[in-house]
Amino acid sequence: MRIRFTKMHGAGNDFVVLDETRGRLGLREDQYRFLADRHFGVGADQILTVRPSTGPGVDFEYVIHNADGGEVEQCGNGARCFFQYVREHGLTDRSELRVHTAAGVIAPSMGADGRVTVDMGPPRFDAAQVPFDAAGLSPQGASPVGPWKLALGTEADSPTVELAVLSMGNPHAVQRVDDVDTAPVAAQGPLIEHHPRFPNRVNAGFLQVLDRHRVKLRVHERGAGETLACGTGACAAVVGGIQQGWLDSPVDVQTRGGVLSIAWDGVGQSVRMTGPAQTVFEGEIEIPE
Numbered sequence: 001m002r003i004r005f006t007k008m009h010g011a012g013n014d015f016v017v018l019d020e021t022r023g024r025l026g027l028r029e030d031q032y033r034f035l036a037d038r039h040f041g042v043g044a045d046q047i048l049t050v051r052p053s054t055g056p057g058v059d060f061e062y063v064i065h066n067a068d069g070g071e072v073e074q075c076g077n078g079a080r081c082f083f084q085y086v087r088e089h090g091l092t093d094r095s096e097l098r099v100h101t102a103a104g105v106i107a108p109s110m111g112a113d114g115r116v117t118v119d120m121g122p123p124r125f126d127a128a129q130v131p132f133d134a135a136g137l138s139p140q141g142a143s144p145v146g147p148w149k150l151a152l153g154t155e156a157d158s159p160t161v162e163l164a165v166l167s168m169g170n171p172h173a174v175q176r177v178d179d180v181d182t183a184p185v186a187a188q189g190p191l192i193e194h195h196p197r198f199p200n201r202v203n204a205g206f207l208q209v210l211d212r213h214r215v216k217l218r219v220h221e222r223g224a225g226e227t228l229a230c231g232t233g234a235c236a237a238v239v240g241g242i243q244q245g246w247l248d249s250p251v252d253v254q255t256r257g258g259v260l261s262i263a264w265d266g267v268g269q270s271v272r273m274t275g276p277a278q279t280v281f282e283g284e285i286e287i288p289e
């Protein structure tokens with residue numbers, strides 16, 4: 001099957017965007033994996049699919065698959081690219097949209113400086129909503145994010161980490177580190193992602209606090225590995241940092257792919273993420289039946 005796609009990125013987190021506004025492609029997980037494959041396919045961290053509105057009050061549906069082919073609830077950098085895509089391809093001329101995702105409705109809008117701001121909805125702290133199995137654990141702090149001390153292995157000398165746990169519609173576990181450049185992202189990222197206390201796996205964040213309004217962040221993403229930026233990860237890291245008393249809104253999040261600006265006014269309030277969206281090229285590709 002030959003399909004058209006658009007290659008995009010948001011702060012270096014890269015995507016293949018598919019247009020299903022005129023009909024479904026009906027792709028399987030292995031075909032999403034093929035598209036994401038950096039050697040045999042196009043190459044991407046996630047595949048984003050644009051679909052028509054699901055009903056009143058929303059303008060489009062936004063579907064996300066990780067590079068491993070699995071469908072997931074939310075993607076922040078992808079939301080900015082989604083918004084740019086539908087405007088660039090004449091699917092809307094609106095400067096603000098309401099978009100249905102598996103995690104709920106998000107609202108992207110165009111800023112005066114050409115950057116895109118997305119209302120990502122409120123963070124969720126209830127363990128069952130992450131989901132996170134906290135049975136038998138006592139939080140190490142008094143905030144809704146914990147933190148929670150987890151051993152990364154069963155050996156007596158397994159490393160233990162303190163993780164702020166929360167959901168942006170997708171699951172996040174964020175630890176504070178002194179220096180992101182020397183943080184054990186490669187070693188600990190997969191162990192946290194696949195930790196048995198996260199039944200749906202989890203995105204693993206590594207947060208360095210520079211001052212109360214600036215941080216550095218690296219994220220080992222569920223289903224994709226370390227990415228140059230993670231939008232929902234930046235939201236989760238800032239919320240966790242505010243909840244633990246390290247940060248004040250707004251916060252500039254320096255990722256390896258660019259800077260994201262995150263604002264949050266407190267529990268029950270939406271997280272607002274602002275950042276870049278870039279179209280790289282349009283293409284066609286033959287995918288295996």
Ligand SMILES: N[C@H](CCC[C@H](N)C(=O)O)C(=O)O
Pocket residue numbers: 013045046066072073074075076077078170171203221222223224227229230231232233
């Ligand atoms: N890997 C994430 C999905 C993509 C999130 C990230 N690319 C973003 O910008 O939020 C997950 O499995 O929940």
